[in-house]
Amino acid sequence: MGLEDNIGIISLIDSKQSEDEYKKLHWKGTFSEYLDLVRNNPKVTRNAFQRLYDMIISFGSEEYEDIKKKLVHYKFFDDQLGNGEDAIFGLDLPLMKLVSVLRSAAEGYNTRKRVLLLHGPVGSSKSTIARLLKKNLENYSRTDAGVLYTFHWDAEIDGKQERSDCPMHEEPLKIIPLDMRPEAFAKLSDKSFKITVEGHLCPPCRFIYQKLSDKYNGKFSEISKHVKVKRFLLSEKDRKGIGTFQPKDEKNQDSTELTGDINYRKIAEYGSESDPRAFNFDGEFNIANRGIIEFIEVLKLDVAFLYDLLGASQEHSIKPKRFAQTSIDEVILGHTNEPEFKKLEQNEFMEALRDRTIKVDIPYITKWPEEVRIYNKDYGPSKINKHIAPHTLEMAAMWAVLTRLEEPTKYDLSILQKMHMYAGKKIQGFTEDHVKELRKMATKEGMGGISPRYVQDKLSSAIVTSKASDCLNPFLVLNELEAGLRSHTLIRSQTDKEKYTNLIKAVKQEYEDLVKRDVQLAISADSEALEKLCGNYIDNVKAFTQKEKIKNKYTGLDEEPDTKLMRTIEEKIEVPESRAAGFRQEIMNYIGALAVDGKKFNFKSNERLLKALELKLFEDQKDTIKLSTLVSNVMDKETQQKIDVIKQRMMKNAGYCDVCATDVLNFVASIFARGQAK
Secondary structure (H helix, E strand, O other): OOHHHHHHHHHHHHHHOOHHHHHHHOOEEEHHHHHHHHHHOHHHHOOHHHHHHHHHHHOOEEEEEEOOEEEEEEHHHHOOOOOOOOOOOOOHHHHHHHHHHHHHHHOOOHHHHOEEEEEOOOOOOHHHHHHHHHHHHHHHOOOOOOOOEEEEEEEEEOOEEEEEEOOOOOOHHHHOOHHHHHHHHHHHOEOOEOOOOOOOOOHHHHHHHHHHHHHOOOOHHHHHHHEEEEEOOOEOOOOEOEEEEOOOOHHHOOOHHHHOEEOHHHHHHHOOOOOHHHEEOOOHHHHOOOOEEEEEOHHHOOHHHHHHHHHHHHOOEEOOOOOOOEEOOOEEEEEEOHHHHHHHHHOHHHHHHHHOEEEEEOOOOOOHHHHHHHHHHHHOOOOOOOOEOOOHHHHHHHHHHHHHOOOOOOOOOOHHHHHHHHOOOOOOOOOHHHHHHHHHHOOOOOOOOOOHHHHHHHHHHHHHHOOOOOOEOHHHHHHHHHHHHOOOOOOOOHHHHHHHHHHHHHHHHHHHHHHHHHHHHHHOOOHHHHHHHHHHHHHHHHHHHOOOOEEOOOOOOEEOOOHHHHHHHHHHHOOOHHHHHHHHHHHHHHHHHHHHOOOOOOHHHOHHHHHHHHHHHHHHHHHHHOOOHHHHOOOOHHHHHHHHHHHHHHHHHHOOOHHHHHHHHHHHHHHHHOOOOO
């Protein structure tokens, strides 16, 4: 590439940037100009809770009903800005609680004086929720809706002209004296938003304010001329408005990491450790002011840190060394797992922290279709260079969810049936009220079991270790999951290992039933044959209900209706002998009702009848196709052609490829060869 190419790349980058947008994001002005901005849009002065809540709501929401319970799905958690990389699935209920707490805090209630604690098992997306809040808050501060401002001082202090940035990026209205704020804010507020800026200036800004106050005899109009307002863009990487703290070795923990420390090099310049200009206000609490601070594994903090946390949450202030209580405005978000939380509950010395904590449980997903969505993010068709056989991710998700469910004790119900009921499947004899009761009885459901991370690791392993020509199928994945249980670091109980192994066997049986159905549908997908079988059945049903005979098309003789044919179809959908006559009459009434409306009967419009016809056709054709010959590899040309047609249907209608369609046909054929077909 030559010079011209380099210039072209630089020009391309220039063309994608906007000078006007840059100026807008880096607006600067006087304090008086800022007052005009506030008057036009009082919401620029929102506190951290208000801004965070408004950001979530700005993405929109939708209401829906789940097992007679109204839920709200907040679209914010779909991670639209990140193309779904950090999307949260299946946790609308706990996320509703989190948003409710944020709303309460935004409206000024006492929840704003609490530490928000996300509590749940490892891998339940606690960190993902925190990451979503932080990265979207960064972006929100760059929008018109999320705009906020801070300031710096441009003044001569002690004979030296210097620019002094507010180290805690405070709201410019904080320079207004406390006793004057109510009257001033009343003039700036409007009906839609009441301005309530709380707290004192940080020590460095307070120091400069006092110096200027002495110079101008307290005249605010002169002091404010030295305030230069600028737009404030939140950024975790730049340590502006977003902080993250992770506990280190207990012996090396130092509370100055949270509240700042003395800058010894500047003591010589300013002459005293108590001069705020000789102090670095760069602790995580300081830099997170106006935004959010995340505490990773918060309950592993040293006791000294926890006391800082108490003051920060309850009083909205921190205590830097050698300085008075310093006001902060930030959302304090921590997360922890079950063992650490149990330690907190058992520690009587930590009652104060428990009292100032709002716990939001973030459990594992207990609906397997939602679990599938997690795996699709990383292992969907567009993500890997290997075909994934139908039901592969489903089986992995079903097993993961089964490990998290409690065995049903009240009803004659298997854990597999319970899993399907949670996913919305109708089980005969059970209603939505039963599902509500099952959930109510299982209070710890989702707080234990297998993490999605374990399944994701084993999916990756199965992809890597399988042959390049292999299609990733459920057996490869389930075998990998089972093998990994022997060395799983988080499963110490032999009972749990045996339980999880047995659940893999149950899932394999579930898969067996599914692929039988896939093959059955492929065999019975012959519309002509179905229509012919249906016509034959309806002719016999008509003759039976009208007590007539039916003409044999081959012999031309009148014969009694073919009861055997009718019963072999009706038995497929479990119509008992005692109900056969009533069922046939229902079919004729249904056809008659359609005729009255000028409509023609179509077997596809009656779901139960269609299922019965498909099962009957499958039973008739599986013997003529001789699936069992696949096992012996001895096959005549006609049978091979029929098998090829079935494979093509499976590939076209069910998402199989040639490899996994052949594997499934061989698998189902081996079942028939063993005489195990239902």
